[in-house]
Amino acid sequence: MSLDLNDALQTFFAESRALLLDMEDALLRLEDTPADADALNAVFRAAHTIKGSAGLFGLGAIVAFTHEAESVLDLARDGRLPVNEQMCGLLLECKDHIALLVNQAESGAEIGDDARQQGEVLVGRLLRLHGRMDAAPGSALATLPSPIAEPLPRGAETHEGDCWHISLRFDPEVLRHGMDPASFIRYLGSFGRVVRIAAVQDALPPLAQLDPECCHLGFEIQYRSDCDKSAIEAAFEFVREDCQLRILPPGSRVADYVRLIQELPENKLRLGDLLVSCGALTQRELAGALQGQGQPDALVRPPLGQILVSDQVVQPEVVAAALTKQSEVRARQSQEAALIRVHADKLDALINQVGELVIAGAGVGLLAQRNKDSAMQEAMSSMSRLIEEVRDGAMRLRMVEIGETFNRFRRVVRDVSKELSKDIELVINGAETELDKSVVERLGDPLTHLVRNAMDHGIEPADVRAAHGKPVSATIELRAYHDAGHIVVEVCDDGGGLNRERILAKAVQRGLISADAQLADAEVWNLIFEPGFSTAAKVSNLSGRGVGMDVVKRGIEALRGSVEIDSVAQEGTTIRIRLPLTLAIIDGFLMRVAAVHQVVPLDTVLECVEIGAELPPGQDYFDLRGEVLPLLRLREHFALQGQVGRRQNVVVVKALGRKAGLVVDELKGEFQAVIKPLGELFAAVRGLTGSTILGSGEVALVLDVPGLLDSAQRASPSAGSRQTERTPLAAIAGPLSH
Numbered sequence: 107m108s109l110d111l112n113d114a115l116q117t118f119f120a121e122s123r124a125l126l127l128d129m130e131d132a133l134l135r136l137e138d139t140p141a142d143a144d145a146l147n148a149v150f151r152a153a154h155t156i157k158g159s160a161g162l163f164g165l166g167a168i169v170a171f172t173h174e175a176e177s178v179l180d181l182a183r184d185g186r187l188p189v190n191e192q193m194c195g196l197l198l199e200c201k202d203h204i205a206l207l208v209n210q211a212e213s214g215a216e217i218g219d220d221a222r223q224q225g226e227v228l229v230g231r232l233l234r235l236h237g238r239m240d241a242a243p244g245s246a247l248a249t250l251p252s253p254i255a256e257p258l259p260r261g262a263e264t265h266e267g268d269c270w271h272i273s274l275r276f277d278p279e280v281l282r283h284g285m286d287p288a289s290f291i292r293y294l295g296s297f298g299r300v301v302r303i304a305a306v307q308d309a310l311p312p313l314a315q316l317d318p319e320c321c322h323l324g325f326e327i328q329y330r331s332d333c334d335k336s337a338i339e340a341a342f343e344f345v346r347e348d349c350q351l352r353i354l355p356p357g358s359r360v361a362d363y364v365r366l367i368q369e370l371p372e373n374k375l376r377l378g379d380l381l382v383s384c385g386a387l388t389q390r391e392l393a394g395a396l397q398g399q400g401q402p403d404a405l406v407r408p409p410l411g412q413i414l415v416s417d418q419v420v421q422p423e424v425v426a427a428a429l430t431k432q433s434e435v436r437a438r439q440s441q442e443a444a445l446i447r448v449h450a451d452k453l454d455a456l457i458n459q460v461g462e463l464v465i466a467g468a469g470v471g472l473l474a475q476r477n478k479d480s481a482m483q484e485a486m487s488s489m490s491r492l493i494e495e496v497r498d499g500a501m502r503l504r505m506v507e508i509g510e511t512f513n514r515f516r517r518v519v520r521d522v523s524k525e526l527s528k529d530i531e532l533v534i535n536g537a538e539t540e541l542d543k544s545v546v547e548r549l550g551d552p553l554t555h556l557v558r559n560a561m562d563h564g565i566e567p568a569d570v571r572a573a574h575g576k577p578v579s580a581t582i583e584l585r586a587y588h589d590a591g592h593i594v595v596e597v598c599d600d601g602g603g604l605n606r607e608r609i610l611a612k613a614v615q616r617g618l619i620s621a622d623a624q625l626a627d628a629e630v631w632n633l634i635f636e637p638g639f640s641t642a643a644k645v646s647n648l649s650g651r652g653v654g655m656d657v658v659k660r661g662i663e664a665l666r667g668s669v670e671i672d673s674v675a676q677e678g679t680t681i682r683i684r685l686p687l688t689l690a691i692i693d694g695f696l697m698r699v700a701a702v703h704q705v706v707p708l709d710t711v712l713e714c715v716e717i718g719a720e721l722p723p724g725q726d727y728f729d730l731r732g733e734v735l736p737l738l739r740l741r742e743h744f745a746l747q748g749q750v751g752r753r754q755n756v757v758v759v760k761a762l763g764r765k766a767g768l769v770v771d772e773l774k775g776e777f778q779a780v781i782k783p784l785g786e787l788f789a790a791v792r793g794l795t796g797s798t799i800l801g802s803g804e805v806a807l808v809l810d811v812p813g814l815l816d817s818a819q820r821a822s823p824s825a826g827s828r829q830t831e832r833t834p835l836a837a838i839a840g841p842l843s844h
Contacts, residue, residue, distance in 0.1 A: 114163075115163055116212075117447065118159050118160070118163060119208060119211070119212045120447075121155075121159070122156050122159070122160075122204075122208045123205070123208065125152040125155055125156055126152065126156070126201055126204060126205050126208070127510070127513070127514065128148060128152050129148070129149050129152035129153065129201050130198065130201055130514075130516070130517050131513050131516065132145040132146075132148035132149045132152070133145075133149055133194050133197055133198050133201065134194075134198075134516045134517060134520060136149065136189060136194055137191055137194040137195075137520070140188075140189040140190060141189075146179070146182060146183060146189065147183070149179060149197065150176065150179045150180070150183060151434070153172050153175055153176045153179060153204075154176055156168065156172055156204065156208075157169050157172035157173060157176060160172070160211075165207075165211050167207055167211075167217060167225075168204065168207045168208065168211065171200070171203065171204065171207065171225055171228075171229065172204060174228075174229050174232045174233065175197060175200045175204075175232060176365075177232070178193070178197070178232050178235055179197070180361060180364070180365065184361075187235070193235065196228070196231055196232070196235070198517070199228060200228055200232070203221075203224060203225055203228055206221055206224075207221070207225075268330075268356035269301050269328040269329055269330045269356055270298075270328075270329040270330070270331060270338065270353065270354070270355060270356055271326070271327070271328060271329075271353075271354040271356075272294075272325075272326075272327040272329055272338065272351070272352070272353055272354075273324075273325075273326055273327075273350075273351070273352040273353075273354070274287075274291075274324060274325040274326075274327065274342075274349060274350075274351060274352075275306075275309075275324040275349060275350040275351075276321045276323070276324070276345070276348060276349045277321070277348040277349060278309075278317075278320040278321055278322065279320065279321075279348065280321050280345060280348040280349065281319055281320065281321050282319055282320075283348060285344065285345045285348060287321055287323075287325075287345075290341060290342055290345060291303065291325065291327070293341050294327070294329060294331075294338075294341055297331060297333055297337065297341075298329055298330055298331025298332075298333065298338075299329070299330050299331070300327060300328070300329055301328040301329065301330050302327070302328040303325055303326070303327050303328070304325070304326045304327075305323050305324070305325060306323065306324035306325065306326060307322075307323060307324075308324070309322050309323075309324065310322045310323070334385050335353055335355065335385055335386070335387075335388055336385070336388050338353055339351065339353060339388050339390065339391075346390070352417075352419065354421065355386065355421075360421055360423055360424060363384045363385065363386040363421075363424045363427070364423065364424060364427040367380055367381075367383075367384045367386075367424070367427045367428050367431050377410050377411055377425075377428050377429065377432065378392045378395075378396070378410060380428040380431060380432070381414070381420060381424065381425070381428055384424075384428075386420050386421075386424045387414065387419065387420055391414075391419050395410055395413045395414050395417065395419065396410065411425040411428070411429060448503075450543065453500075453503055453504055453543075454544075456500050456503070457500055457501070457504065457691070460493075460496060460497050460500045460691065461691055461780035462780075463493055463496070463497075464493060464497060464691065464778045464780050465780055465799050465801070467486070467489060467490055467493045467801075468777075468778070468800065468801030469801035469802070469803070470486055470489075470801075471483075471486045471490060471801060472800075472801035472802055473801075474486050493778075494778065497691055497778065501542075501691060504542050504543045504544070505540040505541065505542060505543070506540065506541065506543050506546055507537060507538055507539065507540055508536070508537065508539050508540070508541050508546060508549075508586045508593075508595070509534065509537025509538060509539075510546075511546055511549060511550055511553070512534045512537055512584045512586070513534070513537070514550070515532060515553070515554070515557050515584060516532055518554065518557055518558065519531075519532040519557065519561065519582060522558060522561050522562075523561065526561060526562065526565075527567075528561065528565055528567065528568065528580060529568065529578055529579045529580065530561055530565055530579070530580045530581070530582060531579055531580070531581050531582070532581075532582055532583075532584070533581055533582070533583040533584070534583075534584050534585075535583065535584070535585045535586070536585050536586035536587050537586070539586040539587060539588065539593060541586075541593050541685070541687065542686075542687065545593075545665055545685055545686070548661065548664075548665060549595070549665070549683075549685070551661065552657075552658040552661045552662055552683070553584075553595070553597065555655070555657070555658050556597045556658060556681055557582060557584075557597060559655070560582055560597060560599040560601065560679065560681075561582065561599075563601075564582075564599040564601035564602065564603075564678070564679050565580040565582070565599055565600075565601040566580075566601055566602045570602070574602075574676055576600070576676075580599065580600055580601065581599070581600050582597070582598070582599045583596070583597075583598040583599075584596070584597060584598075585598065588687070589684075589761075592684050592685060592686055592687060592707075592709075592761075592812075593684075593685050593686075593687055594682060594683070594684050594685075595682075595683040595685065596680055596681065596682050596683070597680070597681045597683075598678060598679070598680045598681075599678050599679055600677070600678040601678050601679065602675065602676055602678075603673045603674050603675040603676060603677060603678055603679055604630075604631060604634070604671070604673040604679055605675075606627070606630055606675075609630055609631075609633055609634065610625075610630060610633075612633075612639065612640075613633045613636075613639075616636075616638075616639070618633060618636060618639075619633075627673075628670065628671070631670075631671035631672075631673060632670075632671070634655050634671075635655050635656055635658070635659040635669075636656060637656040638656075639655065639656070662683055662685070665685055665686070666685070666686050666795040666796065666810065667683060667684055667685035667686065668683075668684045668810075668812055668813055668816070669681065669682065669683050669684070670682050670684075684812055686707075686795070691778065691779065691780050691781065692707050692708070692778075692779050692781060692808075693707070693708040693709070693776065693777075693778060693779075694706060694707055694708055694776070694777045694778070694779035694798070694808065695707075695708050695711045695757065695774075695775070695776060695777065696774035696775060696776070696777035696800075696806065697755075697757060697768075697770040697771075697772060697773055697774055698770065698771050698772040698774060699740045699741050699744070699746055699770050699771055700741055700746035700747060700748030700749070700750075700771065701746075701748040701749075702744075702746060702748075702806075702807065703774070703800060703804060703805075703806035703807070704740065704770070704806060704807050704808075704809055705777060705779045705798060705806050705807070705808045705809065706757065706759060706768070706808075706809045706811055707808075707811065708776060710759045710760060710761050710811045711757060711758070711759055712758040712759065712760055712765070713758045714755055714756065714757050714758070714773055715728075715730065715755065715756045715758065715767070716753060716754075716755050716756075717753070717754045717755065717756055717769065725737070726738075726739075728756060728767055730758070730767070735756075735758065735765065735766065735767045736765075736766045736767065737756065737766070737767045737768075737769055738766055738767065738768055738769065738814070738815070739769040740768055740769060740770060741769070741771070743793075743814075744793075750771065754769055754770070754771060755769070755770055755771075755772070755773050756768065756769055756770075757770060757773070759811050761811040761812040761815060764815055766815055768809075768814075777798075777800075777806075779798040779806070779808055780798055780799065781795070781796040781797070781798055781808055782796055782797050782798060782799065783796055783797075784796055784797055792813060792814075792816075793809060793810055793813050793814035794807055794808065794809060794810060794813075795808050795809065795810035795813070796808045
């Protein structure tokens, strides 16, 4: 039992964090468009769901604090509190405090003095916001229900506070039945106070027709009491069949009923049950309304809510809240029925098992091919197709949209832009792009540093932008898209761009380059990734200490990715991160160079061409149907030793908009590669992204095509002294191939 409760509690923590992200996103939208009712309702639903769930687990601190925020949101939804930047900012701080309380509840730690003090300050600000509305002139008067018959004297109730309104109509024969209407009214005073009473004389006949034994008066009563509606109705229990009774709660009770309806458990879906459970409707009133709804002579059965409102049994706002609760619960139950929550570790285990299945399938296929067993080969072909479908299905389970990660930066941009006194807008493109969950989780920190760095260093102050004829409002764009089996994430700003001269001067000062070095722009920009490198004139809370960009690059490379920079003075900077679509299994193209098997991602392969005898040895280009194609001879590039094949082939690849030909000895064909890490021993090897196991048990190297092309460019003769960066694989190819 305790295990089940613990699992449910962990689910609450996970769902609360997701709801807090939704709440933050909705608040940021609300700050931009205060009239967005959907965003306001989304904030309220998130806060209300967290409060209700926390109550189930006895997390009183979360319940108490969230209730105060919810009260402010309730006023805003009713139109009694204007939605503005101040309110949204306060609610964002409340969202952060709720997240802190959730984290402390998960860790089991006691709430610290700082957190408690912060919560008290926020509650005070919420109460002041709430109190200003309570003190608004006429606000109490506006919430009082209008009387059914004769109104009470205007303004008579304003000094008496919020009261129940009782509309009472006795049957003319009530006196003959031995009942005294005045005694029931006096009985109300035993558990409350009759503030005002007005007699309704619309049923009084002319004096000549007046029967002294009949009751012709009705009563409109203002009544103050802490009891509930059922207790007031019970005061008229003995005369209930001889009167028409309508009890409308105080205006303050309407908000309470709405709140109670939203807090009710989701196992109640019928409108009548919801209204009875919150106290807005009694069982007798419900039975009467249902009886009226089922009249046999009615052509169309009116909705229950319509009957209750027309009979003035329940206020329209309360019925509307109950109907909204119905819709939300049904929609949520429908959505939950279509989804199932799976622990990430189980998905990881599934991917590993699918990877082993792929390797085993390749081994069986190779055995069938060697034995020339046609029946086995045909069966293996069908099995390979099924394995591929299972693999694709398993990989899709791990795919998540990157938009959730991008949306978290709306808050970062909002807060940092206020801190820096800069007007910065965040633009998101490609939020629907899917990426492996493990990659997304590790991408958050590098992106955070890049965005904050762009805001601090890249975006100029407003006066500088105006002097250069640029809009005062700056833009930072997060963009994601697929390219050749990889995903590209870009962080773009329209700031002043990188200062080439300042970077070079700093690099010379630190001894990274010589004073007479001639570097291309890309090489200059890459200098900022050196550890401790910074060109900031002063250290700020955000940047300037030279810590971060080298960490960003290491983090991206740990994901088998690459990072590059494009920058134009006074136009802006784009930092481009290129990542593998998944870290587990890819479709690859297998080839052999000397005695080493190598794999390139199939999405990067355009075509394969056989090299003719007319190509001179050492020539680094090839005429591909009139197009000059640069060649990279992998044998020479990796300094591999071994027998040269009878013919050589070119695998035409394309990455990052660049096309090149990889010269190999033998083409092996398509291959499902289960990527395994190379380990720390090979961390410095350029152009490799991992390894994979062949069906024969041999190990093949998985090539990083973009990194390989960069490495080849640096190793070209035009690069001069950098030619020594070619990486010999002779020392590692042997052990990997056995």
